Each structure stands twice: as C-alpha cells, then as structure tokens.
Amino acid sequence: MESSRFDYIVVGAGSAGCVLANRLSESGKHKVLLLEAGPRDNYLWIHIPIGYGKTMFHPEYNWGFYTDEEPTMKNRRIYWPRGRGLGGSSSINGLIFVRGQPQDYDRWAQAGNPGWDWASVLPYFKRCEHNSRGESDAHGGDGPLWSSDIEEKSELMEAIIRGAGELGVRRTDDFNAGDQEGVGYYQLFTRNGWRNSAAVAYLKPARGRANLRIETNAHATGLIMQGRRAVGVRYRQGGEIVEARASGEVVLAAGALQSPQLLQLSGIGPASLLRGHGVDVVHDLPGVGENLQDHLQFRLMYRVSKPITTNDELKSIWSRARIGLKWLTTGRGPLGIGINQGGLFTRILPGSATPDIQFHFATLSADMAGAKPHPWPGCTFSVCQLRPESRGRVAIKSTDPMEAPSMRPNYLSAEVDRICAIESIKYARRLAATEALKPYIAGEYKPGPGVRSDDEILDFAREYGATIFHPSGTCKMGPDPMAVVDARLRVRGVTGLRVCDCSVMPTLVSGNTHAPVVMMAEKASDMILEDATGYAKAA
Template identity: 75%
Template sequence: MDQDIATFDFIVVGAGSAGCVLANRLTASGRYSVLLLEAGPRDDYLWIHIPIGYGKTMFHPVYNWGFYTEPEPGMHNRRIYWPRGRCLGGSSSINGLIYIRGQPEDYDHWAALGNRGWAWKDVLPYFIRSEHNTRGASPYHGDQGPQWCSDIRERHELMEAIIRGANELGVPRNDDFNGPTQEGVGYYQLFTRNGRRCSSAVGYLKPAQGRSNLRVETQALATQIVFEGSRAAGVRYEQRGRVRQARAAREVILSAGALQSPQLLQLSGVGRASFLQDMGIAVVKDLPGVGENLQDHLQLRLMYKVKKPITTNDELRSLWGRVKIGLKWMMFRKGPLAIGINQGGLFTRVLPESKTPDIQFHFATLSADMAGGDPHPWSGCTFSVCQLRPASRGTVMIKSRDPKAPPAMRPNYLSAEVDRRCAVASIRFARRLARTKALEPYLGEEYKPGDEAQTDEDLLEFAREYGATIFHPSGTCKMGSDPMAVVDERLRVHGLAGLRVVDCSIMPTLVSGNTHAPVVMIAEKASDMILEDAAR
C-alpha cells in the first residue's frame, strides 16, 4: 500500500449519475477539495456519446458491469441480465436517455413516511436547477442547468399512429410528461444536446475537471470504507494492481448505485450484524436494512410486425439505409442515431384502485429479441410496458469478501399479488392499443406474446418467461427513521459520522418512471445539505 495518504475534504465513491453532480457542486466555491473515485475508465468510447450507441454498450465488457441476478423463483429461475454503467457518467453513459421525473405523489409519499424536505414542493426546485431544457424556462422547467433535455426533432409516422390509437382508448396527448400531469401519450424528451448524449459526466463533470480542488481517479475500485471508531475516515481502493488509501477530512459519500453502495457498506462492516458475522466481517454498525428493500421496474416487451417498411429495423437492414442514418445525423443531428431506441411513451391506469398512472410504455420503432440485441430481419416495433410502483421487494447481499465479486441480486419479481395483476392488465391494455383503428394499417402479426396466449395464466406465463429489467434498481439503502432505514433525511448513514449515501439506493419507494433525472435531483439536493453541514 502507498505510504503517502492524501487527504481531501470529501471522497465521492462512484462517478455516475449522482457522483458527477456532487463533484461539480462541492468544488464550485473552491473552498473544499474532492476526490472522485470511478472503478471504470474514462468515457472516451465513441458509442457512449451517440444515442443509438445504447445497443453497443449494452453488453460491452469494459463499459458495463454486466451483472446477472440470482435465479429468480418467479421468473422460471432465470438469471436476468442487469447492465450497469462502468465509466465516467456511470449508467447515465449507457442508459436509454429518457427524461422522466416521476409523479409529485411519489415525493409526497417519501415525505409522508417521515422524510422532511422531500415533498414535491421541496424537490421541484432541484429538478429545475439541474435542467437546461431546449424549450426554455417555465414554472416546471429550467434553462440554465448542466443537464440538457431536448425534444426529438422529427415526428415518426408510426408514433403518430400510436398516439391516435391511445386517444381512441381515452388517453390524451401529453407533450410534457414532466409538466402539470404525467398521464397521457406523446414523445419523450431525451438527455441529449444537439444529437449527442448529455450524461452526468458531460453535463456536470466535464465543466469541473479543470478545477484544482477536484481530483478524478479512474480504474479505481473502492474496496473498503476506513473507519476510526464510528467515523468514516477514508477509503481504500485498488488502482491498476496497487492498493491505495485516501483520507476524508469531512465526509465519505457513496454514490456507487443501488447495487454497489450496499455492497461496499457490507464489505466495510455496515449491515445486518448476524449476516456480516457469518461472512467473517467485523461489525462496525448493525444496520439490518443495508441491501434490503430492493425494487425494480419489470419490463414486458410486446413485439409486432409492421405492415410498412418504416421502422428502424428497415433502415438498419441495408448498407444504404445505414449510410442514410449516418448522413442524417452528421448533417442535421436527426434520425435514429440521435434518438437511441425509444421515441414515445404512455402513462395510464389499469388497476381499479390506482389514483394516478400505474403503468408506463416505451415505444420503439425497432424490435429485437432482447433490449440492445440485434434487430429482427423484418419491419418491427416494440411496446415495452412496466408497472410503475411494484410491491415486490428483494435484496442485494455480498456473496464473498472479495470486492471484485458481484453481490447476490434477488429482485423477487412478481412475488406480490398486485404486481401479477398489473402485469396481466398491462399486457391486455397494450393489446387493446395495438388493435385500435389508428394502428390497423400499421400493425400485423403479434410476434410476442403471440395469439395463442389468451388467458390470464397465459399472459402471466409470458411475463415470467420473457420479462426483464428496465434498469431501475433502487431502494437498498433507504431513507427514513424506521428500523430498516439506512440513511436519515439528510442522507447521513444512521449511527455513523462522516458517511452519506447519495444515489438511487436511498429511495424509500421507487419513483413512477425512469430514474436518472430523480438521481440527479437527489444529488443536487444532497450537495446543498452537505455544504450547509460543512459550513456549520
């Protein structure tokens, strides 16, 4: 181990959606020094920055952790692939770019659970502060923030038909899912700027990297939080075969995500005492909630053959089609290269007890046997639907004291009865949409689930056989004051000094939508709290 241990005011573990925000905001005044540790490399890979490169990074051995769950009992004991970003920007460098905040009720619920300062009225200013929306400023949007949010610059014939079909079912058009109401159908806004991805690394970290009080270390895997008594005093990490250590004069902040923040806590002796003792780890703090409360959105992908050659499958099938896509992007920053995969969305209710939308669609003018896979050799599209607020709960627990060994991820999909009901109801709604008059000229055969699947049991069987993550694991270091909470309302780890968690894992309940924008908001709010506490 290196003998010279450098000291920083703050050490941030993980340069993902949250970590890049913290690195920028905590160094902005010049008063505090920050060490940002990232286990992966820099975000130099071309396909990170071109939106359709989502397909290139989905299985990349360098830029993706490529995790798999444990065999899932409710999913035919399948091990389900869980991609997570492994480079500057983290998962914001490889995600589907969709800009969704969730519903106001999500955050009001957090506050109702006892988390003061997390109601919708409290968090909306941070969403606005983070945002540079190409539509300009409004009561709901900002135009001065680092995180660019852009409209899709051209309309698609099939997406327009989907919107008309949804209108037939009573779902109104909605041109802003992050405005006054989420319910409706329309085009997504994307985290792009002029046809290029705007990850947290691009929006937040890049402008800060010239600051003398910020040090960014890549290829640096955090292996242990160093404690002095009950205070987090630093971090041990491995970099290019050498074990290094850094001290934190003020705080260690974990932003390694919902899988690796609890992993690092457990490796460092923070978690359920009996479990840690069984693993041969000395207990620093008995916190039974570490790694519990795992939640994720389960994705069910219905695919249809399209009667007209207007899909991305068609454009990618020929050399000339691919050349046209490339030229359109280079000349106009338009077309599939500028969008990624999903163009439009729909939020509606399918369960009688739901007071707000309980399902979300991602519509893609492309089809493949799995997300990020090779497109089908025929004209195709995908109606991907997920339940917004799943009741199923799982765990993330280390399997080894080796920090390089992935933890055991057990989401327990479809273990709750309401989740099974919602899965069936969402598939039935998707089929009703596909058979509307507006879509009759466009959609042909249902490739999956296929016409033979008709009963509730058939549709649930389809969900179990083909369902997969939509990449939103959350909740494993939840915020609260109950016995299973890991952090308080200021995101400080209960019972320990100098240690916070700032990422998706602090969500007590999963938000109703994609998670990147909420994590950026969490980090914006956390940075204010950290600076306030430091000033005291």
C-alpha cells in the same frame, strides 16, 4: 494538493457522483476526490444516442450483472446492465427524461423524510435542467443537464398516439409538468444529437479545477473506519491498494447494488449476514441491502406492415450510411434518438389515483434490449408497472470486493404485481388492435397469438420479463428501523458518511430514474455544504 487527503471523497462517477463532484468542488474551497471503478468515457458509442445497443453488453463500460436464479421467473438469472466508467449508467441508459409523479415525493415526505416533498424538490429539478424549450414554471432553462425534444415525428408513433386516444388517453407534450397521465413523445437527455450524460453535463466543465481529482479504474474495496466514523476509502488501482482520507465526509454514490455492498464489506449492515462472512461488525444496520425494488418490463413485439421502422433503416449498409450522414449534418434521425421515441402513462388498477403503468414505444424490435434488430419491419411496446410491491435484497457473497453481490429482486412475488403484469399486457394488446394502428400492425410476434388466457399471459411474463434498469431502495431513507440513511442522507449510527444514489429511495419513483437521481445529488450537495458550515460555526 496532497495526494491522499481530501475534504470529500465521492465513490462512483455515475448520475449522482458527477453532480456531487461538480457542486462540492465548485467554490474552490474544498478538495474533492472522485473515484470511478471504470474507465474514462472515451468510447464514441457512449456519446451517440443509438450507441445504447453497443454498450448493452460491453465488457469494459458495463458491469454486466446477473441476478440470482429467480424462483418467481422460472429460475432465470436476469441480466442487469449497469454503467461502468465516467457517467455511470447515464452513459449507457435509454436517455428518457421522466421525473416521476409529484405524489411519489410527497409520499417520501409523509413517510418521515422532511424536505423531499414535491414542492421542495422541484427547485432542484429546475436547477439541474437545461430544457430545449426554455425556462418555465415547471422547467429550468440554464442548468447543466440538457433535455431536448425529438424534432422529427414518426408516422408509426403518431398512429400510436391516435390509438391511445381511442382508449381515452389524451395527447401530451410534457410528462414532467406535474400531471403525468398521457401519451406523446419523450424528451431526451441529448444536446444537438449527442448524449448529454452526467459526465458531459457535470464533470466536463469541472475537470480543470485544481481542487478536484478524478481517479478512474479505481475500484473502491471498503471504507476506512475509526470506530463508527468514516475517515476514508481504500481502492484498488493498477494492481495496488491505495488509501485516501477524508477530513469532511465520504459519500457513496455507487448505485443501488454497490453502495450497500460497500457498506456491508465495511462492517455496516445486518450483523448476521456480516458475521456469516467473517466481517467484523462495525454497526448493526439491518436495512442495508433490503427493500430492493425494480421496474419489470414486458416487451410486446409486432411486425409492421410498412417499411417505416428503425429495423428498416439499419437493414443495409446504404441505409445506415444515409442515417449516419443525416445525423452528422443535422443531429437528427435514429442515431440522435436512440431506441425509444414515445411513452404512455395510464391507470389500469382499481383505485389508482395516478398512472400505474408506463410504456416505452420503440420503432425497432429485437429479441432482447441491445440485440440485433429483426430483419423485418418491427416495433416494440414495452410496458412496466410503476410502483411494484415486490421487494428483494442485495447481499455480499464473500469478503472479495471484486465479486458481484447476490441480487434477488423477487419479481412478481406480490399478488398486485402479478395482476398488473396480466392487465398491462392486455392493455398493450388493446392498443395494438385500435383502428388507428390497424393499417400498421401486421401481426404479433411476441407473446404471439397462442398466448390468450390469464395463466398463459402470466407465464409469458415470467418467461420473458426483464429489468428496465431501475434497481432502487437498498439503503432507504427514513426514520423506521429498516432505514439506512436519514432525510439528510447521513448513514444512521455512523458519522462522516452519506449515501446518494437510487439506493436511498424509500419507494421507487413512477418512471425513469436518471432525472430523480440528478435532482437528489443537487439537493445532497447543498445539504453537505450546509452541514459543513454548521460544523464550522459550532467549532
């Protein structure tokens, strides 16, 4: 294979990039280059689910981004972890299998994106999925990406489920069958107790293909353009700048922060921003970097009256050895689950036809995600608004591709988001006060009993609110003037270039983002190959 010429170049080996590399190279007819700025996924703690805590601040496997100072969040710079290395964020995420709501995708289609309604995307969700329960009308049974049940039930989680029942929320064993409302255990992206990242599910089976080249430690620095056609990618590897050419297409799958950054560095974006940094304008596309959305979480922590939490199991060397042995022999226990075991979706805002908040329940507590657990029995109720209305921006700070862009999420800038923050925290407290949880909750650690009024609750939200790791929307799909890609994910006004990652979501899905992005990449691979066939026929 020629070293510098390919049919397709995929930038970013995360949730989308791994899928695209597999599917585009699957027939053996196309030469595919996959570029990843980080290393191979050789770190053991990537593959052990509880290793989430080990990778949260890892300097090699995590970009470790920070937002700009957020005026709406007490001028804090908020930590934004993003996966770096094969698998991207799927190698360091919380493993939660949630697709979102059918209405999310129907809204995309209604906004002018044909083919993205629920009925159209469900077959792709099923195609990617290997559910441990087997195939059904809602689930796939033989796809690459495993979703597995948590086999062992938790005493504390069972009490939470009963408590939610007191508040009128029914128990469910499936948040992904179409009706999301309910409380229960999450399914996880694990297989026999190991993380089933996109790199494991999609890249590992494809690595031996002669027509697929995977380059790691290869940081894309910009697109090679001929007029308004993308013909290749420049990347930095081993201290040198390397060029790779694509006779077909370049697909950006670098995520909601770095895909718009690459477009802007390459002269595609808001003309005023580009000129302000001395970047030649190739195509004035004002929506690049705009429409930034994220799920903002509020973590309520409680002391637990019985030593039944993960805090207790990690407390001593002997208990750690015991759970390690259990995982090695059965694939079960805390090491095979990670952090969050269960969830709850419900409605708290007037007029919401579908759930508007989501909980992640962890039988563990720590001062921040990935930090050392508290020395006492503890648990965490993390709650987020599913469809925030606040919008932010991603923008280059300079022409240096190694410098992180400016990230301004503008959390809580919309009034409905502030109302939802207050009401969701109140709801979490009502749940903790139910009869079912009274024998287990010994006291509230955060926010603490001193935080009572709405103003005090909102102040807590501003002081401690943090990302739940779902930045999206910065290269949105649609027909309007601020859209960056069309419904086939082609960059508007440019040929030979697509984007496929969280950035193309017009609006954030109601839940975790890994499963939706895998689905999108499955669909995108079909569209890319279909369009290539169409071009060949036309020629």
